[in-house]
Amino acid sequence: MSEKRKMHEIMIALTKVAARVFRNHVGLAYQGRAQRFSRPGTVEVDQGDVLIRQARTVRAGLVVGSSDLVGWQQITIGELDIGRTIAQFVACEVKDDDGVLEPEQSQFLQVVKDSGGVAIVARSAEDAVNGIKLGGNYHGSCH
Numbered sequence: 001m002s003e004k005r006k007m008h009e010i011m012i013a014l015t016k017v018a019a020r021v022f023r024n025h026v027g028l029a030y031q032g033r034a035q036r037f038s039r040p041g042t043v044e045v046d047q048g049d050v051l052i053r054q055a056r057t058v059r060a061g062l063v064v065g066s067s068d069l070v071g072w073q074q075i076t077i078g079e080l081d082i083g084r085t086i087a088q089f090v091a092c093e094v095k096d097d098d099g100v101l102e103p104e105q106s107q108f109l110q111v112v113k114d115s116g117g118v119a120i121v122a123r124s125a126e127d128a129v130n131g132i133k134l135g136g137n138y139h140g141s142c143h
Contacts, residue, residue, distance in 0.1 A: 006124070007068060007094050013125035014069075017132050019090050021071035026061030065104025067091035073118065073132060089117035090136075092128055099123070112136075 001009075007023065014021050032055040037045045045051065062070065072087035091112045093105055101109075101121065109119035113136055120131030 009125045010128040019073035021069040024070045029058050030055045065108040068094040092120040
C-alpha cells in the first residue's frame with residue numbers, strides 16, 4: 001500500500017474516533033513572479049516549465065521532525081471543566097512497515113507527549129486508532 005493511501009486510511013479511521021488530523025507537509029518551496037512558457041524562447045525551457053522571477057523561499061509545515069498528521073481530538077476533562085469539550089493536540093507519524101523514526105521525529109513526538117498531547121507512530125489505521133484510545137501510549141511496532 002502506498003504511503004499516501006495509508007495516510008488517507010489513517011485520517012478516515014481517526015475521524016471515526018473523534019480526532020481531526022491534517023496532512024503536515026514540511027518542506028521548502030519558492031515563490032515569486034511566475035512566467036509561463038508555451039513555446040521555447042531565449043531562456044531554454046520546455047513546454048509547461050515555469051520561470052520564477054524574484055524568487056524567495058517559503059517554508060511549509062510546522063518544524064523539521066514534526067509529524068505527518070497533526071490535529072486534535074475532543075476530550076472532556078476535570079471537575080472544574082465538567083461537560084466542557086476541549087481540543088487535545090494529536091501528532092501521528094506514519095511509517096511503512098520497515099520505516100524508522102528519525103531523531104527529530106522522536107523528539108517532536110516526545111515534546112507533544114510531555115506537553116499533554118497524544119503522540120502516535122502508526123503503520124496502519126489500526127495502530128492510529130489504538131494510539132488514540134490509549135492516549136498516545138501506543139507506538140505500533142516502532143523500530
